[in-house]
Amino acid sequence: MNQAIDSFCHLSPIQQGMLFHYLGGADAGVDIEQITVDYPEPVDAAAIRAAWEAEIGRQPVLRTAFRWKDVLAPLQEIHSRVELEWTAYDWSSQPEEESERAFEAHAQQDRNRGFDLVAPPLMRVALFRLGTEHYRMLWTFHHILIDGPSFVTILEEVDELYEPQG
Numbered sequence: 001m002n003q004a005i006d007s008f009c010h011l012s013p014i015q016q017g018m019l020f021h022y023l024g025g026a027d028a029g030v031d032i033e034q035i036t037v038d039y040p041e042p043v044d045a046a047a048i049r050a051a052w053e054a055e056i057g058r059q060p061v062l063r064t065a066f067r068w069k070d071v072l073a074p075l076q077e078i079h080s081r082v083e084l085e086w087t088a089y090d091w092s093s094q095p096e097e098e099s100e101r102a103f104e105a106h107a108q109q110d111r112n113r114g115f116d117l118v119a120p121p122l123m124r125v126a127l128f129r130l131g132t133e134h135y136r137m138l139w140t141f142h143h144i145l146i147d148g149p150s151f152v153t154i155l156e157e158v159d160e161l162y163e164p165q166g
Contacts, residue, residue, distance in 0.1 A: 004080040006060070008067075011074050017143040019066060019074055019117070028112040031143040035151055036107070036136060043135040044089050044164035045127050051161035052125050053084050055154060061145050062154075065120040077120075085124040092129045099130045107138055115142045 011019060018031050038157040056062045060078045062094055068074040089106075106126070106134035115122045139155075146154065 005077045006080050007078045009076040011076060015144050023116055025046045028114055030044065031132045032110060032111045032114055033141055034141045039135040041133055047164045048127060048162050049086050051158045052072060054161045055158050056082060056084055062123060063120055064145055066117040079120050082121040087126045090129040092131050096137065103128060
């Protein structure tokens with residue numbers, strides 16, 4: 001599928017280093033970041049997914065891919081639109097210990113899965129229902145996109161965009 005590209009940007013020196021490691025066949029999970037958010041309350045899965053989709057529309061960095069072939073220097077491609085990779089799981093009927101083990105296994109598999117830097121988005125979100133009043137969100141992304149202070153900003157904006165129904 002051809003995706004429309006809004007603009008191009010040069011890579012920062014840190015991004016160039018991460019791309020170098022990626023192209024050198026870095027071990028699975030290298031430069032893959034994961035943020036976990038626990039919610040001690042019911043979560044409206046459709047509403048939080050919509051909040052993430054809106055944030056992707058607002059933040060060009062979340063629509064970024066990378067190009068290094070057939071160009072003089074590596075570039076970031078900012079795509080017009082990308083599809084959020086979203087999954088939701090209901091493990092509320094499992095014992096807490098079992099769902100915690102399953103979550104840890106899922107998080108490790110997701111980290112090891114990595115990303116293809118030419119195929120945006122370079123992030124995934126999963127929502128887990130672990131109990132009646134316990135939800136957990138896992139945001140997995142490639143560190144080449146976002147630095148530490150930006151993690152918080154994006155999560156705060158998603159929280160502001162989240163409008164549960166009912």
